[in-house]
Amino acid sequence: MLKNGPVRNVPNIGMNKKDIFKILFGVSPKAVKENCLIMPLLPKKALEYLSARSYIRGKLYGTAQAKNFTLIHAGMHPVLVMDVVLYLKESSCKNILLFGSCGLAKERQGFSLGSLVSPFQCLAADSASAILTQPVESLRSYYPEEKFFRSLLKAGEPYKLKSTTCLTTASLKLEEERLERWVNRGVEVFDMELAGFFSAASFSGLNACALFYISDIVKNKPFYLKHDPVLGGKLNQALIDACSLIKEFLK
Numbered sequence: 001m002l003k004n005g006p007v008r009n010v011p012n013i014g015m016n017k018k019d020i021f022k023i024l025f026g027v028s029p030k031a032v033k034e035n036c037l038i039m040p041l042l043p044k045k046a047l048e049y050l051s052a053r054s055y056i057r058g059k060l061y062g063t064a065q066a067k068n069f070t071l072i073h074a075g076m077h078p079v080l081v082m083d084v085v086l087y088l089k090e091s092s093c094k095n096i097l098l099f100g101s102c103g104l105a106k107e108r109q110g111f112s113l114g115s116l117v118s119p120f121q122c123l124a125a126d127s128a129s130a131i132l133t134q135p136v137e138s139l140r141s142y143y144p145e146e147k148f149f150r151s152l153l154k155a156g157e158p159y160k161l162k163s164t165t166c167l168t169t170a171s172l173k174l175e176e177e178r179l180e181r182w183v184n185r186g187v188e189v190f191d192m193e194l195a196g197f198f199s200a201a202s203f204s205g206l207n208a209c210a211l212f213y214i215s216d217i218v219k220n221k222p223f224y225l226k227h228d229p230v231l232g233g234k235l236n237q238a239l240i241d242a243c244s245l246i247k248e249f250l251k
Contacts, residue, residue, distance in 0.1 A: 017090050024087065025072070026058030032091035035069035035250040038084055040076040040100045040193055040224065046070075049243035069250040078126055078168070081193040085208070095148060095207045098197050099246060100213035102166065103175070103190040103223060109163050113223035113231060114238035115214045116245070117189055118152055119166035120144065124195035128170040134186050139167075142198035144209035152209050155249040159241050161211075164188045168195035172223070178220050184216050189214065211246065213238040 003017055021029045039046070042062070047055060052064040052071045061084060062073035070093070074081045085096060104111055111117070123139045125131050153161060165185040169175045175182070175190050182190075201208030215235055216223040227235065 021090060022058070024058045025096040026056035026061070027061050027063045028108065031063075031065075031070070031089040032088065032093050033065070033068070033070040034092060034094045034097045036093045036127045037066075037069050037071045037246060037250065038074050038096060038098050038197070040070065040074050040081055040098075042073045043044045043239055046239065046243065049240055050246060057087075065248075066247070067230070068247075076192070078193045082200045083197035085197060085204055085206065088206065089204035092121060093206065095250075096197075096201060097152070097246065097250065098194065098208070098210040099242065100212060102212035103151055104214045104217045105179060105188050105190065107217055107220065110160065111157060111164070111188065111214065113214055113217065114234045115237065116156060116159050116242055117164040117212050118144075118149065118156065118161060119194060119210055119212070120149060120163045120188070122166045122168055122194045122198055123185065123187060123197075124168055126168045126170045126192070126195045131170045131174060136181055138187070140195075142195050142202070144198065145201070145207040146155060149209040152211065152249055156211075159245050161245070166191055166194050166212075168192060176218055176222065192216065210236045211242060213242050217237070 009205065018029055032208060045062055050066055050071060052066040054066040055062055060080065064071040072084055074084045088096065102117065122142045124142060125134065125139055153163060165186050166189050167182055169190055190214065198208060
């Protein structure tokens with residue numbers, strides 16, 4: 001039975017979208033630039049490499065400002081990344097770039113640890129409940145905005161940026177166990193956020209593409225093994241190169 005008394009912790013249902021945005025991001029929608037960089041993880045020195053300053057932490061997201069873009073630290077979860085894009089519809093953002101690391105299916109020329117890639121197609125196996133039974137042939141595909149994507153590839157030529165096919169997966173275990181199945185479908189790299197990112201961008205009317213550096217190779221050099229110093233240095237150089245490319249691309 002309910003008891004009479006003061007009601008506590010009731011959300012302010014009169015709050016407008018701008019107020020909610022500032023609580024979640026730490027900045028107002030007006031502070032968001034036309035170009036946005038979304039990062040699931042924020043590696044050490046990434047802010048320095050990107051010349052991004054004034055990092056502010058909101059309830060869910062962290063925000064920093066660079067000269068020509070706003071950086072948003074989303075967190076490594078597909079829901080968080082997807083929601084960032086949906087919230088950005090309420091800001092002045094027009095172009096969004098997702099930047100992070102990805103796993104490589106099989107090593108070949110031009111595709112190895114530290115290589116930079118940008119997916120021209122993303123297959124969605126991101127349903128945690130359906131991935132166990134969903135046929136490979138029924139996977140839905142999502143795509144970057146073509147003009148924005150081509151501009152990124154052009155800017156990335158000095159960095160040997162390659163286009164690729166990505167699979168967004170909901171299971172790292174099945175990613176490894178079903179590797180040959182994915183390879184036969186044309187998959188070259190794996191991530192966990194891109195399908196939702198592309199889907200939300202299309203829904204929101206925002207230009208979107210993605211830039212990844214390869215940080216592990218499924219089965220051969222998996223994510224759960226410790227990197228040796230040489231490999232660690234190679235991945236750090238990949239981060240530096242990617243950040244330089246981002247600054248040039250998002251001018």
